[in-house]
Amino acid sequence: MPQDAISLLKQQHKSTQETLMALTNTTERGIKIRHELLAKLRSELTQHMLLEEEIFYPAFKAAVERKKDKRLYYEAHEEHKAAKAVLKDLARADASSVAFGAKAKVLKELIEHHVEEEENEMFPRAREAFTKQELVELAERMQARKQAIENGRAWDRVASSSHPAE
Ligand SMILES: [Fe+2]
Ligand SMILES: [Fe+2]
Known part of the structure; x- marks a missing residue:
């Protein structure tokens, strides 16, 4: 069976969380490594959130019936x-400052909480709401979108942050 959307997103969570862990383990003396990890994090996290907002979340919202499940969609957007x-604040911070480390830690905690909600609440509901085939198709759409971003196309859409559809 080819990869499904949930395993794809979980893989991205793992990688993003590893980068965040490495970033929070840096010190004010590690300016170069902080810059490198921040650049990696920005691309991983921005791309992951974009794929969820453009493809996975709207499909989830359309597939679920219960109000409680629709609320997961809105919560995820807020998070x-x-x-x-x-992330924006962190990117502007001085990498040699103590504040940089504090911002990185807050971002790490935020992402940990968000990933937990997705993996423990939203994804199990998605497994019920979608067929296996639909989850594979969603993964394919996300892969294609990811490829398009990496090829340097569609930056206009990346730049405009998406909003939850009412
Ligand atoms: Fe998310
Ligand atoms: Fe996610």
């Missing part, structure tokens, strides 16, 4: 918004 704000 992305919060994560983006901290």
Whole structure:
């Protein structure tokens, strides 16, 4: 069976969390490594959130019936918004400062919480709401979108942050 959307997203969670862990283990003396890890994190996290917002979340919202499940969609969007704000703040911070480490730690905690909600609540519901084939198709759409981003196309859409559809 080819990869499904949930395993694809979980793989990205793992990688992003590893980068965040490495970043929070740096010190004010490790300016170069902080810059490198921050660049890696920005690309991983931005791309992951974009794929969820453009493809996975709307499909999830359309597939679930219960109000409780639709709420997971809106919560996830709010958490992305919060994560983006901290990420932006972190990117502007002086890598030789103690504040940089504090911002990285807050972002790590935010992402940990968000990933936990997705993996423990949203993804199990998605497994029920979608067929295996639909999950594979969603993965294919996300892979194609990822490829398009990496090929340097569609940056216009990347730049405009998406909002939850009412
Ligand atoms: Fe997310
Ligand atoms: Fe996620």
